[in-house]
Amino acid sequence: MPLPKVLLDVPFPDFLEAVFSDDCELVPWSLIADRDPSLSDVKAILSYSHTPVGGAEVDALPALRVVSNYGVGVDHIDVAAVTDRGVPVGNTPGVVDGATADMALALMLAAARNVVEGDRFARGPGFLDLDPGRMLGRDVFGATLGIVGMGRIGKEVARRAQGFGMRILYFQRRRDEQAESRLGVRYAPLSQLLSESDFVTLHVPLTPESRGLLGEAELRAMKPTAFLVNTARGAVVDPEALSRALAEGWIAGAALDVTEPEPLPRDHALLGLPNLVLTPHLGTGTVQTRERMARMALENLRAGLEGSPLPYPVSA
Numbered sequence: 001m002p003l004p005k006v007l008l009d010v011p012f013p014d015f016l017e018a019v020f021s022d023d024c025e026l027v028p029w030s031l032i033a034d035r036d037p038s039l040s041d042v043k044a045i046l047s048y049s050h051t052p053v054g055g056a057e058v059d060a061l062p063a064l065r066v067v068s069n070y071g072v073g074v075d076h077i078d079v080a081a082v083t084d085r086g087v088p089v090g091n092t093p094g095v096v097d098g099a100t101a102d103m104a105l106a107l108m109l110a111a112a113r114n115v116v117e118g119d120r121f122a123r124g125p126g127f128l129d130l131d132p133g134r135m136l137g138r139d140v141f142g143a144t145l146g147i148v149g150m151g152r153i154g155k156e157v158a159r160r161a162q163g164f165g166m167r168i169l170y171f172q173r174r175r176d177e178q179a180e181s182r183l184g185v186r187y188a189p190l191s192q193l194l195s196e197s198d199f200v201t202l203h204v205p206l207t208p209e210s211r212g213l214l215g216e217a218e219l220r221a222m223k224p225t226a227f228l229v230n231t232a233r234g235a236v237v238d239p240e241a242l243s244r245a246l247a248e249g250w251i252a253g254a255a256l257d258v259t260e261p262e263p264l265p266r267d268h269a270l271l272g273l274p275n276l277v278l279t280p281h282l283g284t285g286t287v288q289t290r291e292r293m294a295r296m297a298l299e300n301l302r303a304g305l306e307g308s309p310l311p312y313p314v315s316a
Helices: 014-020 030-034 037-041 055-059 079-084 097-112 115-123 152-162 177-183 190-196 216-221 239-248 287-306
Strands: 005-008 025-028 042-047 066-069 144-148 167-171 199-202 227-230 253-256 276-278
Touching: 014 287, 025 030, 030 037, 037 042, 042 287, 055 079, 066 287, 097 115, 097 152, 097 199, 097 227, 097 253, 097 276, 097 287, 144 152, 144 190, 152 167, 152 177, 167 190, 190 216, 216 239, 239 253
Parallel strands: 005 025, 005 042, 042 066, 144 167, 144 199, 199 227, 227 253, 253 276
Antiparallel strands: none
């Protein structure tokens, strides 16, 4: 009996493709653009690389039973349009929390302690002597951390920050008194969090409300000695305002694992700024986490193909 066909937006690396090989036949996304007749047999979409999925894609796949997203964020999927057509959507919640929180702390430390700039200098021709006044950074231990979004990842960041003896403020739409008692964090309105924090780290999903959450006014409200860290979605921050903030010294620096757009055009102003640390969306990029994500995506895929409720569903 042939394996069900599953449309994949970009090729998997070999170690991930092996997770699915016994359950389905992965077929390329280009079939949609080519209007290939074999689309009539496609039973599922496996979204790996944030390719937009909406009503048009579902309508082109008459046998579609499920959309399984490899990852938590589904801002690239029109969940309402897909589910209104009777196709369930699943994602991989929870499993990404620890790795993403680790990345947020790594970026924070890299920006505060000039790790990237220091690495370049240490490898270059100019490092000929020790100078105690060279590349002075900022203390992370004992500093004030502002967490925007106290969800699962935000809580993991708070747990890690406790080990640095940080004073932790948080902001989100609904106050989380349980997190306050368990993690020792303190709620603050966004304006207060921005004005008091030495480091601001973003952990909110991309929604119409959070798009552009940090623009010129918010960046100007931060301390000139403060750093911004973003491992959420690039569009949560206005990129033009951030470019000006870094170039004109409204803030000391930023560390981004995500950008808007992604990737940035090679001539984008942000790429030329020395007070920016930039990584290519590595938040969940560990072998262990990526394998766990694949297995959760496969669980959703299997359930959808069988017509069973998804173990990790997304609601509109």
